[in-house]
Amino acid sequence: MKKAQSQIHESIIVIFIFSIIFAMALFGVYRYNTLSVQGIQKDIEESRSLSLLNNLPGSPLIQQSELGNEKEAVDTLKILDLELNGLGFRTIEITQTYPEVDKVECNSDNYPGCNSYIIYNRVRQTGNKNVVSIPVSLYFPLTKEVKVGKLTITTYE
Structure with a gap:
């Protein structure tokens, strides 16, 4: 009877140890997959920002056009x-860089005496941020002037 009981105890201990090892391996696989998904998500958001940066200036939503003739401004x-x-946690801003004007956010009341246009703004307070920008030409239809600006996209992780 004692030999049978000791074999049962040994079996229980072995099963318990294997269960702990299996749980640790399962946790390691879960952690690896979580980090992989976060890395892929970061890459997707970065490529989405670069795509926006590339396509937004030529979009009919903001591109200058006169009588159907599109201009590069x-x-x-x-x-x-x-x-x-629906653009996620990011800020899209266009700032006039030359000639320099006081830093004032533009709205219908102070236009064109301003230099900062916030197109999209959804900020996440925690985490890192990735900033990408390109120069753009800004067309002011009231004065028929073209000035230099910068399109900046800040993505929050």
Whole structure:
């Protein structure tokens, strides 16, 4: 009877140890998969920002056009009424860089005496951020002037 009981105890201990090893391996696989998914998500958001940076200036939503003829400039009047949705946690801003003007966020009341257009703004307070930008031409239809600006996309992780 004692030999049978000791074999049962040994079997229980072996099963318990294997269960602990299996749980640790399962946790390791879970952790590896979680980190892989986070890395893939970061890469997707980065490529989405670069795609926006590449395609937004040529989009009919903000591109300058006269009588159907499209120009290679961003129409600042179109920016004032633009509403974008569903772009995740990011900020899209166009800033006039030359000639320099006081840093004032543009709206319909102070246009064109301003230099910063917030196109989309959904900020995440925690985590890292990735900032990408390109130069753009800004067209002011009221004064028929073209000025230099910078399109900046800040992505929050």
